[in-house]
Amino acid sequence: MEKTLSYIAIVLAIIALIVSFGCNKSAPLGGYTAGYWDSAEGYKVDGTTIIDGSGNIDSGGVIAGTSITVTGAGSIGTTLTVTGETNADTVIIGGDVTTIASSATTSVTAAQFCNSTVIRWAPLADASSDLTLPSTSTLFADCLTADGDSKTVLFMNISATAASTTQIVKGDGLDLLEPDGQNVEIAGLASALLYIVRTTSTEASVVVDELIVAD
Numbered sequence: 001m002e003k004t005l006s007y008i009a010i011v012l013a014i015i016a017l018i019v020s021f022g023c024n025k026s027a028p029l030g031g032y033t034a035g036y037w038d039s040a041e042g043y044k045v046d047g048t049t050i051i052d053g054s055g056n057i058d059s060g061g062v063i064a065g066t067s068i069t070v071t072g073a074g075s076i077g078t079t080l081t082v083t084g085e086t087n088a089d090t091v092i093i094g095g096d097v098t099t100i101a102s103s104a105t106t107s108v109t110a111a112q113f114c115n116s117t118v119i120r121w122a123p124l125a126d127a128s129s130d131l132t133l134p135s136t137s138t139l140f141a142d143c144l145t146a147d148g149d150s151k152t153v154l155f156m157n158i159s160a161t162a163a164s165t166t167q168i169v170k171g172d173g174l175d176l177l178e179p180d181g182q183n184v185e186i187a188g189l190a191s192a193l194l195y196i197v198r199t200t201s202t203e204a205s206v207v208v209d210e211l212i213v214a215d
Contacts, residue, residue, distance in 0.1 A: 093117065094117070095115060095116050095117030095118070096112075096115050096116040096117070096118075097116065097117070097118040097120070098112050098115070098116040098118065098119050098120070099119075099120040099121070099158075100112075100119065100120065100121040102121070102122045102123070102124050103123070103124060103129075104123065104124050104125060104129055105123075105129050105130045105131070105132075106121060106129075106130075106131055106132070107131075107132040107133075107134075108131065108132065108133055108134055109134060109138070110134040110135075110138035110139045110141070110142040110143070111142060113133070113134055113139065113142075113143075113151065113153060113196075114139070114142045114143035114144075114151065116153055117152075117153060117154065118153070118154045118156065119153055119154070119155050119156070120155075120156045120158045121155075121156075121157065121158065121166065122157065122158045122159040122160075122164065122188075123157070123159055123164045123165075123166055124164075125164065126161050126163045126164050127163070127164070127165070128165045128166075128167045128185060129164070129165070129166060129167065130166075130167050130169045131155070131166050131167065131168055131169065132169040132170075132171060133168065133169065133170055133171045133174055133194070133196075133206065134171045135171040135172035135173055135174070136171065136172065136173030136174060136198070136202060136203060136204050137172070137173065137202075138171075139171075139196070139198075139204065140198065140201075140204075144196065144198040144204065146198070147198055147199065147200060147201065148197070148198065149197070149198045150195065150196060150197040150198070151195075151196050152193060152194070152195045152196075153193075153194045153196075154191055154192075154193055154194075155168075155186065155191060155192045155193075155194050156191045157186045157187065157188050157189065157190055157191065158188075158189075159188035159189070160188060160189065161188045162187045162188045162189060162190075163187075163188065164187075164188040165185045165186060165187050165188065166185065166186040167184065167185050168184040168185075168186065168192070168194070168206075168208050170206060173202055173203050173204060174196070174203075174204055174205070174206050175203065175204070175205045175206065176206050176208060177205055177206065177207045177208065178207070178208050178209070178210075179207075179209055182208075182209070182210050183210070184208045184210075185210075186210055187210075187212075189213060190210060190211065190212050190213070191210075191211045191212075192208050192209060192210045192211060193207070193208075193209045193211065194206060194207070194208060195207040195209070
């Protein structure tokens with residue numbers, strides 16, 4: 001009889017421990033419910049939060065030596081920095097279409113250049129008007145943060161008058177490059193690809209490749 005009571009006591013103690021562990025939300029792995037682990041505090045590796053309590057990949061976390069797959073409508077909402085080679089099946093590069101108000105001259109900000117894939121502008125006068133690009137200091141602070149970083153933007157002179165040309169003017173620290181036989185004046189209704197690549201900690205090169213409407 002005494003042995004039976006001892007066995008029962010042991011079984012009850014084990015059950016109590018299991019229930020206590022399952023209900024303890026401060027346990028390292030959280031609670032286990034219906035086939036998945038749930039932790040309100042999130043999950044950490046070496047003291048650094050990788051996944052927070054809402055299921056988001058934390059910006060301070062580093063995931064290395066493995067792969068991440070985002071499917072369907074999934075997205076990473078903040079800046080994603082990938083070092084080393086990147087193998088992407090199909091890459092769609094997004095960006096803003098920014099229209100700058102018509103004026104005699106204008107300047108493109110670093111934010112406009114970094115956030116846009118298309119910049120549209122119409123100079124007011126039927127003559128050459130200046131469009132000044134950002135300086136390297138502002139570009140490097142915004143998006144071209146390391147040597148070798150690059151950005152391509154399609155500039156469109158949306159003036160209906162061909163004589164309303166846009167003169168591309170370099171910002172501080174920029175070097176303008178043009179294909180042989182071309183220039184950096186973009187006629188009305190014409191466009192140009194502006195390709196900027198950071199070459200040193202203070203300098204960047206800008207390739208200005210004018211494009212005309214095909215027949």
